[in-house]
Amino acid sequence: MGTDFAAVGRLLRSPARAAMLEALLDGGTASASELAAAASVKPSTASGHLAVLVEGRMIEVRGARAQRRNFARACLDSTERRPHLAGALGAALCQSVLRAGWARRRRSGRGLLITPLGAAQFTEFLGIATTPQ
Numbered sequence: 001m002g003t004d005f006a007a008v009g010r011l012l013r014s015p016a017r018a019a020m021l022e023a024l025l026d027g028g029t030a031s032a033s034e035l036a037a038a039a040s041v042k043p044s045t046a047s048g049h050l051a052v053l054v055e056g057r058m059i060e061v062r063g064a065r066a067q068r069r070n071f072a073r074a075c076l077d078s079t080e081r082r083p084h085l086a087g088a089l090g091a092a093l094c095q096s097v098l099r100a101g102w103a104r105r106r107r108s109g110r111g112l113l114i115t116p117l118g119a120a121q122f123t124e125f126l127g128i129a130t131t132p133q
Contacts, residue, residue, distance in 0.1 A: 005096075005125040011056045012126075016041050017049045021058060027073040027087075058089075077110070 012018050016039040023030055023038035030038070036046030053059045075086035084090065094112075097103045102118030105111075113133040114122070122128040 005121070007056065009126045011053065011058055014049065014052075015039075016045065017053055017058075020046070020049060020053065024059065025074040 012021070019039040020035040023035055032046055032050060033043055035050065036043045039046060039049070041049070050059070073085075073087050074083055075090075076083050085093065097112075097118065098105070100118075100121070101115055102121050103112040103114050106113055114130045116132040119130045119132045122130050
């Protein structure tokens with residue numbers, strides 16, 4: 001079936017939602033008030049954005065106090081010395097990109113090379129300008 005990259009792009013298009021996810025990249029948890037502050041929006045506005053992120057499966061609600069927790073985190077790759085998206089989201093995104101032919105594995109090392117198709121798709125669906133390699 002594959003990943004709906006356009007849907008992910010729509011979720012991340014909002015600066016407030018992007019800021020909330022960025023605040024969760026350390027793998028920790030945060031209250032709705034803390035995420036509202038991180039996104040510079042009112043708590044009532046944050047609630048709407050958080051509902052969209054939950055529905056889009058970008059974050060989940062856990063625990064008795066209903067804290068929000070993400071399934072993605074930033075990680076510094078020790079061999080490439082570059083940050084990457086780790087966690088379940090990072091793994092799923094990587095597999096989908098490879099299956100779709102948007103990238104291919106390098107002959108050596110762990111890095112990926114963006115294909116011409118991938119460069120076009122990343123720009124069209126996610127607004128990310130890349131150069132094919």
